[in-house]
Amino acid sequence: MSPSSRTFGFFSFLVFSLFSFVSSDDLQLLLKLKSSLVNSNPGVLDSWKLNSGAGPCGFTGVTCDSRGSVTEIDLSHRGLSGKFSFDSVCEIKSLEKLSLGFNSLSGIIPSDLKNCTSLKYLDLGNNLFSGPFPEFSSLNQLQYLYLNNSAFSGVFPWNSLRNATGLVVLSLGDNPFDPASFPEEVVSLTKLSWLYLSNCSITGKIPPGIGDLTELQNLEISDSALTGEIPPEIVKLSKLRQLELYNNNLTGKFPTGFGSLKNLTYLDTSTNRLEGDLSELRSLTNLVSLQLFENEFSGEIPPEFGEFKYLVNLSLYTNKLTGPLPQGLGSLADFDFIDASENHLTGPIPPDMCKRGKMKALLLLQNNLTGSIPESYTTCLTMQRFRVADNSLNGSVPAGIWGLPKLEIIDLAMNNFQGPITTDIKKAKMLGTLDLGFNRFSDELPEDIGGAGSLTKVVLNDNRFSGKIPSSFGKLKGLSSLKMQSNGFSGNIPDSIGSCSMLSDLNMAQNSLSGEIPHSLGSLPTLNALNLSDNKLSGRIPESLSSLRLSLLDLSNNRLTGRVPLSLSSYNGSFNGNPGLCSMTIKSFNRCINSSGAHRDTRIFVMCIVFGSLILLASLVFFLYLKKTEKKERRTLKHESWSIKSFRRMSFTEDDIIDSIKEENLIGRGGCGDVYRVVLGDGKELAVKHIRTSSTDTFTQKNFSSATPILTEKEGRSKEFETEVQTLSSIRHLNVVKLYCSITSDDSSLLVYEYLPNGSLWDMLHSCKKSNLGWETRYDIALGAAKGLEYLHHGYERPVIHRDVKSSNILLDEFFKPRIADFGLAKILQANNGGLDSTHVVAGTYGYIAPEYGYSSKVNEKCDVYSFGVVLMELVTGKKPIEAEFGESKDIVNWVSNNLKSKESVMEIVDKKIGEMYREDAVKILRVAILCTARLPGQRPTMRSVVQMIEDAEPCRLMGIVISKESDVKIKEIS
Incomplete structure (x- = not known):
């Protein structure tokens, strides 16, 4: 080896030795950190190893300074899980940046986070941590703090912000912190450019000091409990680009001078109680998105909106706006959508909103618009939803509208349109809903309608169509609803209709149809309603109809002969x-x-009754045997090793709870376990659900009187159970029951809830404890329960689906304020049921179960909406979901549907205990219930819409149900 080589080798060794000396401590700390991430994404931390040639500075996500000291750890978006070791991290004295966002990290943040004194950037957002976030006043160099959507709870240490005067970003939203008034400490952070406090329990008024945060570019305090007016000081925030205050209880007008916020590009104050006109917004020429829906704004839409060059979406629905839409609206930008439904707008539809060829939705329902549909929309190839129902529009629909290739909904109902449906409709390959009811459309339907193969709902009633019904309807394999009543159709009913295997609602009443009823209709497996009345049909009633389970059958006023099956x-x-x-x-x-x-x-019918009775008797014997076994199991709880996990502040211990689980404290039994009432030493009352762990299935017999579940469930505790309970523990809402903690052992799981002294809504309506609830109280219960479900469905990144909404799971406090209870548990327990996917198991309670449960594994939040609709029917009628008077295989939904033939029959089903002055108000809620219980999930509103409709259903407003002389209830669909 040459002398020069030896010199170079020695120099390299010296440098490496010095480097190792500097970084050896950091290396050990990072390796210790790696060991805690036992469930990390494979391969992510492969470079983190002892013999790494470059030391910790070569580790993935690690950055060092010139001396080899670790200054940054960025492991965001790496798919990591496990409990992150903060004690190791905080010993890295030179660490300035720690970024762990968008992973699945868990655990509690230790108080020794205070040792991370060099941190300038801390991102723990979008993880699964638990417990409170610790005091961090020692982090006085902090500039960026991201804690959003990480499941932190308890009281946030607002006082720590007093030392964090250099903060530029403060992002705390989407965490279930304990409610707190808008913290004064925040308005002292004058360097803030980004403030995100949405959905983290901020209450009270926005303080005037908000105007001191003159560097703010983004301000978001949505999904909170803010009250009062938008402070006038907000106009000082001249750099503001995004302002989001939606879903609060803000009142008043936009403050004077609001239009001076020239940099605003995104403004969302929807779902509040704001009022006044929109004149202050006329100068916000840089707006890209404007969301003002669900308020009480009035006056005309400023014509300047039609000159905005960047505006791409506009939502103004459910206000009191008047006058015309600006005719230049959307013509200067890549306009995406408009929803100005449910106002009092007049004049024509602006012609150029799709001028740039990007528009996806035109929603202008329930206004007073006039004129015709502009021809310009025939070239809008991006359009997906075209809805202008319930206006005074007229003229023929331009032919090209029928065939727009991406159109999913055409809703032109309740206008004065005329003319035909053209053959262009065969081009509408994605069209799912065609609603033309209550117009003056005429001529024959084209055979080409069968080319729109995605159609699921066709509503043509109350028009002037004539001629034969196209046999091509048989090509529509996904068709579920076909309403053609009150037209001039003639000829035979096509036998091909029997090929529409998904058809659930078929109405061809009040036409001039002749010939025999096709036998093929009896082969429709999901048919629920069949109305062929008031035609000229002849021949025998097909025996095949006997196989159908119909909630509505009407063959009256025809020329049928022979025996009724x-x-x-x-x-x-x-x-x-x-x-x-x-x-x-x-x-x-x-x-x-x-x-x-x-x-x-x-004889066959009698034999069926006898056979059925034997089955019921055998089931009863089996049920009593299981109850006896369960009683034996409940005598004692094993006092083994208990583990308590708290989710709120507690004034009790696990011993206080465990010692109270005894027979004399038992207050209820259900499919998920027994419920006990526990009284603490200080007089506070709690409800404790005892979930037994068993290797065998438990069966709960159908019992309509107690509204118990119908499932077979395996109630084993597992890691999935703990994870789901952890998710449920993060829920903070006035109308969802509070979960204080879980206490678990190898044999049992105890869930400790707040105690609600007035029991359940089922008790108040149907049991021996029932109370004479006035309509005001029933209305408050309906609205509160709806808001609780709305929070479950819309308050998280993915919906929390209850899956067993019923009146016995709506509990009432001492003031009859409702709480949703037992949310999610059906899903949790089924996830442990022998490995079965929960969506393949029918969950719920008879009478409340959505129809699609029986034939579909696709279960979503619309199943909860259906069940809640049943609860609303209970509140209005006072009836149970299942009553003997409804008839065999009938429930309250069918019974209500069969009693909507006239205004008198509707009033007759309203509970007699509801005072006369409130009966029409009750019918408004019945309207909402009917929408919620639509047979097709897609036709049901979201819980967010349900809340809005219930809020609108107050005294002195028009009824939402219109009773027609044709014995059919017409319900306006909410967009």
Whole structure:
């Protein structure tokens, strides 16, 4: 080896030795940190190893300074999980940046975070931590703090902000912190450019000091409990680009001078109680997105909006706006959508909103618009939703509208349109809903309608269509609703309709149809309602209809002959006006001469009853045996090793709870476990649910009187159970029951909730404890419960689906304020049920279960909406979901549907205990219930819309149900 080589080698060794000396401590600390991430994404930390040639400075995500000291650790978006070791990190004295955002890290942040005194940048956002965030006043160099959406709870240490005067970004949103008034410490952070406090329990008024934060570019305090007016000092924030205050209780007008915020590009104050006109916004020419929906704004839309060069979306729905839409609206930008529904707007539709060819949705329902649809929209190839129902629009629909290739909804109902549906409709390959009801459309339907193969809902009622019904309807395999009543259709009902295997609602009443009823209709597996009344149909009633389970059957006022099938005889009134029919059981019909078949059917019917009774008796014996076994199991709890996990401040210990789990404290039993009332030494009352762990399944017999679940469930505690309970523990809402803690052992799980002294809504309406609830109280219960479900569905990144919404799971406090209870537990327990996917198991309670549960594994929040609709029907009618008077295989939804034939029949089903002066108000809520219980999930509103509709259903407003002389209820669909 040459001398020069030896010199170079020695120099390299010296440098490496010095480097190792500087970084050896950091190396050991990082390796210790790695060991805590046992569930980390494979491969991410492969470079973190002892013999790494470059030391810790070569580790993935690690940055060092010139001396080899670690200054930054950036492991964000790495798919990491496990409990992060903060004690190791905080020993790295030179660390200035720690970025862990968008992972699945868990654990509690230790108080020794205070040792991270060099930190300038801390990002723990979008993780699964637990417990409170510790005091951090020692981090006086901090400039960026991201804690958003990380499941922190408890009291946030606002006082620590007094030392963090250099903060530029403060992002705390989407954490279930304890409620706190807008913290004064925040308005002293004068260097802030980004403030995100949405959905972290901020209450009270926005302080005037907000105007001191003159560097702010982004201000978000949405999904909170803010009250009062927007302070006038906000106009000092001249650099503000984004302002989001939606979903609060703000009142008043936009402050004078608000229009001076020239840099605003995103403004969202939707879902508040703001009022006044929009004149202050006319000078905000840089707006890209303007969201003002669900307020009380009035006056005209400023014509300047039509000159905004950057505005791409505009939501103004559910206000009191008047006058015309600016005719230049959307013509200067890549306009995306407009929703100005539910106002009092007049004048024509602006013609150029799709001028740049980017528009996706035009929603102008429930206004007073006039004129015709502009021809310019026939070239809007990006349009997905075209909804202008309930206006005074007229003229023929431009032919190209029918065939727009990406259109999913055409909703032109309740206008004065005329003319035909053109053959262009065959080009509408993505069209799902075609609603033309209550117009003056005419001519024959084109056979080409079968080319719109994605159609699921076709509503053509109350028009002037004529001619034959196209046989091409049979090509629409996904069609679920076909309403053609009150037109001039003639000829036969196409036999091909029987190929629409998803059809649930078929209404062809009040036409001039002739010929026989196709036997193929009896092969429709999901058909729920069949109305062929007031036609000229002849021949026999097909025996195949006997196989259907219909909530509505109406064949009245035709020319049918022969015997009424025995299994259809329970549909009283469904066959009137057919003098050629006979029956052995319907007294109002002539008796059939050849009755041998009828006697045979009667014998079969009796045998079915006997066989069914034997099954019920066997089930009852099995049920009593299990109850006896359960009682034996409940005698004692094993006092083994208990683990308590708290989610709120507690004034009790696990011993206080465990010692109270005894028979004399038992107050309820359900499919998920027993419930006990616990009284603490200080008099505070708690409810404790005892979930037994078992290797065998437990069965809860159907019991309509107690509204218990119908599931078979395996109630084992697992890591998935703990994770889901952790998620539920983060829920903070006035209308969701408080979960204080969980206490677990190898054999049992105890969930400790707040105690609600007035029991459940089921008790108040149906049990021996029932109370004479006035309408005001029932209304408050409906609204509060709806808000609780809205929070579960919309308050998180993904919906928390309850899956067992019912009146017995709506608990009432001493003031009859409602709390949603038992949310999520059905899903949790099924996830442990022998490895079965929970969406493959029918969860819920008879009478509340959405129809799609029976034939679909796609379960989402719309199932909760259906169940909540049933609860609303209970509140309005006072009836249980299942009553003997409803008839065999019928529930309250079918019963209500069958009683919507006239205004008198609707009023008749309202609970007699509701005072006369409130009966029409109750019918408004019944309207909401009908929308919620639509058979198709896609036709049900979201819980956010349900809340809005209930809030609108107050005294002195018009009824939302219009009773027509055709014995059919017309319900305006909410966009």
